[in-house]
Amino acid sequence: MASFIKLIRFESESGDICFADVGKHDLDPPALGSKITAFKSFNDLLSHPNGKVVALQKLLAPLPRDDLPIYCVGLNYNSHAVEANLQLSKVPPLWTKPAASLANPGQDIFMNGYCANSLPDY
Secondary structure, eight states: OOOOSSEEEEEETTSOEEEEEOTTSOSSOOOTTOEEEEBSSHHHHHHOSOOEEEEEEEEEOOOSOSSSOEEEEOSOOHHHHHHTTOOOOSSOOEEEEOGGGOOOTTOOOOOOHHHHTSOOOO
16 A cells, blocks of 8 residues: 555656655645655655655646556446436446546646536536
8 A cells, every 4th residue: 555645746846757745734735846855756755765855846647657547437426426416327337538638737628519518527
């Protein structure tokens, strides 16, 4: 099991992609320019006690790998399905999305007209 409290993935001031555990801080992500103890890879974060202090330049989606699909499950919260007036089935719908489709914090999410008008759900 991963041993972190609040994982962030970010670009440092030097352009490196880094990982950090900021779970000991408040609930909000650190401000841009904050100095953070960072690790070059997710595995380094889990296995090395010391990292390098760098400045946070840009927050990124916290995926350790961007070459694996994201597995999605729909209608897995009965109360939400009832609230949205959706019919429940014994087997929830499953689908995948490419990791590249995940937006970074603050990044726009582009949808075609059909999707945008078909009640997107958060």
